[in-house]
C-alpha cells in the first residue's frame with residue numbers, strides 16, 4: 001500500500017480509524033473518493049467539518065442537537081409531559097425508529113456503575129430530578145439497558161422519585177437481558193414501549 005502518494009495514504013489512515021473499517025476497506029473508500037466527482041468529495045469533507053462545528057447537546061434532554069434545544073424538546077406535536085430516560089443517543093435513536101413513543105427524552109450519558117466508580121453525579125441524573133420536579137411532567141418511562149448497570153440506574157431513579165406524583169413506568173420485556181437497545185428491531189421496541197408497566 002506504501003506505493004500510494006502521501007495524500008492517499010493519509011486518507012486511508014484516517015478512514016481506517018472508523019469503526020468496522022479495516023485497511024482494505026479504507027483503501028477502497030479512499031480510491032472511491034479520489035475518483036468521485038469533485039463536488040461529492042468536497043460535500044463529504046464539508047459535512048464532517050459542519051458536524052463537528054454545529055452539533056451541540058440539548059440543554060433540556062441532552063440529546064444531540066443543532067440548537068440550544070433539540071427538535072423534540074421544541075416540537076409542540078410531541079408530548080412534553082412525558083420523558084423517556086435512556087443511557088445514550090443510540091438508545092434514543094432505537095426508540096425513535098420504533099415510532100412507538102411521542103414524548104420527550106432524557107439522555108443520562110451512561111449508567112451507574114460503582115465498580116467503575118460511576119456514581120449519580122457522573123451522569124445526568126440530578127438534571128432528570130430537576131425536570132421531574134417542574135410540575136409539568138406526568139410520566140417518566142425508564143428505558144435503561146437490561147444489564148446490571150442499567151438495572152441499578154433504574155432502581156436508583158425509582159427510589160428517588162417514588163414520593164413524587166409523576167407516574168413511573170418501565171418498558172416491557174422482550175428486551176433481552178443484557179441487551180443493548182440499539183440492536184433491538186423496531187417491532188420488538190414498539191411492543192416493549194406499548195406494554196410498558198408501572199414501576
Ligand SMILES: [Zn+2]
Nearest residue numbers: 058061070073
Ligand atoms: Zn432536547
